[in-house]
Amino acid sequence: MIRRRPPHSTRQTGQTLHHRLSIATPVDFDFWRTAYSHGWCDLPPFSFDSNLRTLSRVLTLNEHTAVNCRLAAGPRSVHVLVSASAKLSAADRRQIQEQLRSCLRLGEDFGAFYDKAREHPLYRWIPRSGAGRLLRSPTVFEDTLKMLCTTNCTWALTRIMVTRLVRRFGRSFGGELYAFPSAGSIADSTESFLRRECSTGYRAPYILEFACRVDRAELDPESWRTSPLPTEELFKVIRTVKGIGPYAAGNILKLLGRYDYLGLDSWVRSRYSELHHSGRRVKDSTIERTYARYGHWRGLFFWLEMTRDWHDDKFNF
């Protein structure tokens, strides 16, 4: 599944070594639709270039190593240019590939989703275009913390909070770029520092408590990805994180591969009203009733429909 170029693919410039990797992708995968599937590509340690259609990401390989990866689409593959301060071992390469495969959701089977989409004329564009995979972070800890930073604020403030958290607590790569911080590094901080230096406001105690629970192993968000719990039960577990309400928990579930919740916020409510009711606001229960027919894929159909014009503008289909 994972392919790698031969040894000559490593070259050195200054103190940074460059390595090339290639990751094989499923036939129904579209790189740019996945990279640009929602706002995560805009939050560090992700970044993107819409002209070149590349996605970049600083990854943590172990406690002491950060590398920068630039991803671009290749034929039935994703090409990865890895910048590192040292030569990568085979284990490092495997780790990079595993993390990126998880971010791009390459191990997940969307066949049933696409079959369902083909049943509805409104959604036939989805399997044709390879949309459906939502970009996620290497860890659930990161996804959850970022989701907390999207609550009750504008996207501009979310960017500020996440950027400052990453710069204050993340491992540096090359002096300019930073990896996402570990739970331990944030747990060692204080509420006042998070408020003052990261502009997290009233979320500071929630962020600190979440990081402390994870650091002390009282909570294991990574286990949510493989949890045997029914989605409703997992939703309740996620909601035990202070500051994570229905909107945030529903969207975290989507990044875990469970699409039973719509994850309603003001933007999607307004978007739904524009698309279906000429801008007239409707109750949440009305929206939920509309999408109930799509079963446990409803959250994904809903999100793709609400954001289809992103794709129309950029992909012209």
Add this chain to the structure above:
DNA sequence: GCGTCCAGGTCTACC
């Protein structure tokens, strides 16, 4: 440049 107002989701207290 300064002050005021607003948007945004969750928590808590109260009914």
Add this chain to the structure above:
DNA sequence: GGTAGACCTGGACGC
């Protein structure tokens, strides 16, 4: 179970 108010910040706006 439902509701109101507080939380906090950056940005928009008016002066």
